[in-house]
Amino acid sequence: MFKKRTLIFLTIFAISHADDTTGFPFQSVISLKETFGEEIGVDDSYTTIGLNLASNEWSSYIPIADVRWHYLHCGDDALNSAVGFRFTPPDSCHQGGLFAFYDYRRVNNQFFDQVGGQIEYIGPYVELRLHGYWPFRNERLLESTLYDEYVGDFFAISDEIAYTFRQLFFDVGKTFHFNRCLETYFSVGGYYIDSDPWSRVGGGRGTLEVTLLSQLKGFVRASYDSHFRGRFSFGLELRFPLTWCGWCVSSNFDPCAPAYRPIRSQEIIPIEKECCWEWNY
16 A cells, blocks of 8 residues: 555646656656566466656766556556666767666555666667566465364365565667658567476567557567466556657657666566365365
8 A cells, every 4th residue: 555655646736746747856757558468477367557767967878767566457556667777878878777676566455576687888880688576475374274074083275375585587689760750669579487386487588568659569579488478468668758858759859768668577476376276184
């Protein structure tokens, strides 16, 4: 509940200062996204509300903060947050970024959280990102059921356990600008998951995004590994820049592009559920 109130407060604060481009030190973007399908360790569709803040003082270093709250359609929720900066050398079209993450996810009223980090390079021809995550606790008991309606003193116990994992992702992408109102982003990459219950798993994934008018984005994502198998998701996102830099301007032409360029991270902590039995017969 505290995290939800914090996100609501930051959103209201950003809106209330949106027109004060001189006194408010941040550029702000609110986003609303709906994702359908399945992703790595996420079996449900979900709705996302996000807030991005970036420094309004343009210099070589641009501090950025990003927070996103997700409501999973099964009734659980998750949050991921990022703080960091992007660096652009003078008179250069190359950009580097460094971010730290804190994420949490609620599953059946049990909480998982993790920390992570990302290093990125954004250039005119390619975008490279390496990000990893380390959970504080890998395993939690979701539900325990006792079956003792047997003749004699026999019984059976069913425990539903949820696991999370150490994760490492690497993506290679490229943004294509067709005109001032239309751009696409395409990326391919790999990932590595280290989990105690079923050892280590590696896989590949890809993303395709189409952005119209800088505010409306459609996307599809696909991944495959030997444990989660094939996963596919798609969705739609609306972005509302509150400190305006112009209508119908893509990130190729927008002077605010370092602020509005999204932080591409693993949004929701992946979870695997397993049922374990114990009995005395």
